[in-house]
Amino acid sequence: MQTKHFNNQNEDIKAAAELLRAGEVVAFPTETVYGLGADATNEEAVKKVFAAKGRPADNPLIMTVGDEEQIEPFVMVTNQARKLMADFWPGSLTMILPIKEGMVSMLVTGGLQTAAIRMPKNEPTRELIRQAGFPIVGPSANTSGKPSPTTAAHVKHDMAGKIAGILDDGPTQIGVESTVIDLTASVPTILRTGAVTEEELSRSLGQTVVDGTSKKALAADQTPKAPGMKYRHYAPDKDVLVFDPLDWFDLQEKLGPADAVMADEALLSELKNKEQPSWSLGESLEQASENLFAGLRYFDDDKTVDTIYVQSMPEIGLGKAYNNRLAKASGGRLFQGPASE
Structure with missing residues (x-):
């Protein structure tokens, strides 16, 4: 067709x-x-x-x-x-x-x-x-x-x-x-x-x-009332890990050439390795939500990237929706730096 x-x-x-x-x-x-x-x-x-x-x-x-x-x-x-x-x-x-x-x-x-x-x-x-x-x-x-x-x-x-x-x-x-x-x-x-x-x-x-978004996942025989409640959503084929901005400097010590990072402009301005694959989430919660899926798709198609590290956002307003989609995309996987342990 x-x-x-x-x-x-x-x-x-x-x-x-x-x-x-x-x-x-x-x-x-x-x-x-x-x-x-x-x-x-x-x-x-x-x-x-x-x-x-x-x-x-x-x-x-x-x-x-x-x-x-x-x-x-x-x-x-x-x-x-x-x-x-x-x-x-x-x-x-x-x-x-x-x-x-x-x-x-x-x-x-x-x-x-x-x-x-x-x-x-x-x-x-x-x-x-x-x-x-x-x-x-x-x-x-x-x-x-x-x-x-x-x-x-x-x-x-x-x-x-x-x-x-x-x-x-x-x-x-x-x-x-x-x-x-x-x-x-x-x-x-x-x-x-x-x-x-x-x-x-x-x-x-x-x-x-x-x-009601924090309730446990539905059982296999339950029908969801709305999309996004039961099945895997928003996830690229690449591994996705969520990082807290407090762990930014510790994360940079572990980044390799096959790692990509998605972060806001303030963090990216402090990126030590300027050759590191990166995607800007912008300067606000609104811009971060606008840019999230596009960045995940971009790196999912990049054959040189194996893992995508994505910044979490404050759990307020639109940040709740952003973090919800990111948690589903990552399967709840977190980067554990010293500041978050």
């Missing part, structure tokens, strides 16, 4: 929407990462997404909409959901809501009676969905388990020949996937951290929101 490249112009968006209506798969941009789109109401189209990604069938897919009206036929919109829509949509928040009986394919929900719904901020994608005329599924547009794509080039790397098209709107801005909140639990519960924080959600709802 030839994968067509579309720009964010009206005629290209129209052509991409026609492919979606024909039951094909088209990758699309959001402010977080690129997604893999197909008609959420067409089971044969949804099956193509699972096939392209190599995704387990019990891993639910997010339904992505162009406007709020598109969700009404499919899920029960609660008062809590309406509050969050008003405050965070369009944007990087996914809500888990009860489905209306018989209205959402079990392929999309992973067999559950709940569905994950999101309306991204990216306008070309919202126009694409509006022109298609139906919600689309929207998992990240990468091979299942690998680092998420933040550019159209990343999508092409993983999906060329597997999908019908890629809508290109340049690099994403946030760089880590949306926050997922479960509004079907007894207390609203965060199942995946992202740019919308626990504190912001609590203020919006006027009640405490629980962070």
Whole structure:
């Protein structure tokens, strides 16, 4: 299959929407990462997404909409959901809501009676969905388990020949996937951290929101309510180790020519070996999250690199989402320097 490249112009968006209506798969941009789109109401189209990604069938897919009206036929919109829509949509928040009986394919929900719904901020994608005329599924547009794509080039790397098209709107801005909140639990519960924080959600709802991301992994026979809860995610083929900035100088003593380091500008300015393979995470938490997956992908493709050392960030705001993705990418492996022992 030839994968067509579309720009964010009206005629290209129209052509991409026609492919979606024909039951094909088209990758699309959001402010977080690129997604893999197909008609959420067409089971044969949804099956193509699972096939392209190599995704387990019990891993639910997010339904992505162009406007709020598109969700009404499919899920029960609660008062809590309406509050969050008003405050965070369009944007990087996914809500888990009860489905209306018989209205959402079990392929999309992973067999559950709940569905994950999101309306991204990216306008070309919202126009694409509006022109298609139906919600689309929207998992990240990468091979299942690998680092998420933040550019159209990343999508092409993983999906060329597997999908019908890629809508290109340049690099994403946030760089880590949306926050997922479960509004079907007894207390609203965060199942995946992202740019919308626990504190912001609590203020919006006027009640405490629980962070459920630290719960133990699901058993083999359990179905996750949201992506990223059960299976290996965000991981390159290379070994990844997380280091604390306090261990920066000790780490440098152990770095060899086959080691790469990903760190912020302040640390890289103190890198002793200027020939050391390195990737800048920028000067802020926002830039670090934007650059994380791109750096992991870059070194994963570098045949001279065996191990990638990546800096952790303060556990505040977007740093929680950054550290969550990094922990999954590394399998929880840490560089143990004297300062962290």
